[in-house]
Amino acid sequence: MTHLTFRPLRPLALIAALTLGGAAQAEEIDFGNMSPEQEAAFGAKVRDYLMTNPQVIMEAVALLEQQEAQQQAAADDALVETNAEALFNDGYSWVGGNPEGDITIVEFMDYRCGYCRKAFPEVEELIKTDGNIRLIVKEFPILGEASLVSSKFAIATQIVAGDEAYEQVHNALMALEGGPGKPVLTRLATTLGLDADAILAEMDSDEVQRRIADTRALAQRMQINGTPSFVMGGEMLRGYVPLDGMRQIVEQARAEQ
Structure with missing residues (x-):
């Protein structure tokens, strides 16, 4: 860029x-x-x-x-270039949208973040209507214990049950009202037809903790300290961006390819 x-x-x-x-x-x-x-x-x-x-x-x-x-x-461009492998190909972050899309969006999000919840349906709409965007979600819990528990549950679901189950849990957690206590998470998993006991047991595993730690380290290198934060077509966006703004950024990124 x-x-x-x-x-x-x-x-x-x-x-x-x-x-x-x-x-x-x-x-x-x-x-x-x-x-x-x-x-x-x-x-x-x-x-x-x-x-x-x-x-x-x-x-x-x-x-x-x-x-x-x-x-x-210019400094953000350098950060994206230096950390490109961890941003775009870490081997564990959930990938949605079109995996072969010509534009990649990376979102650092927290389930308890109000602006993340505001951005959630707009990002979904962008992905759906565009059809050629690859979305990568970075679990970045920074707003307390409830945020951490939610991310651990989502990551554990991905490990135990795969990407499709992760997407279902991710969407449910973005809409969840109240705290993510064990009874709530058990009911959520059961409602989705998932093995609640296996997911809850996985939440404190070394792999779950490693993924969260790696994403936090990446965010620190990227000088990200708030959510939502995006890398959109190679451009850093620190904070909420409305749908029309995201569309303009995607259009500009395509024009520069």
Whole structure:
């Protein structure tokens, strides 16, 4: 993925660039070696200009925000590239949608996360209506014990009963009201025709714990500390994105292939 890049300016230089007529002239000023008289004169000139043209402050802030966004995007691209194997081919994360899709979406999610639940039907709609997207779900329980229990139950289901059963449990847990206590999980598994005892026994296995630990380590490397977080067509998205926004990102990713 490509992004425009800008050479970063310090905040003071941003103001100077706009008040003195351009970035080049501003960078010629040695702000670190100005005499007290020069500093006073410069400060007075900048103040007078800003009082006459207050919109310049907003222009400088907007430019700084643009630069920071471009730098963050470039850093995120590097993180995706460095961690591509763990993101896209870890060998255990559930894969849905079209396994041969031309666009891959990776979602780091938590069953107790309100925005994950809000995104859930929209991601489903995107996958269904597009038909050419590969979805990878990363179990990333970060919101307490209930989150951890839910993820352990989902992963244990996948190990014991396979991917189709995992999908059913995943969908049910995203809609579950109340806590995921043992009676609730037993009833859920039984309702879906699964072996509740086998799944509950698997929840504290070394393999379940390893998968959760590996995903947490990946999230730390990716500097992900909230849910939902997505890698969508190679682009990092930190937080909830509405359906229309996801469609635009997918369309842009296809155009760049």
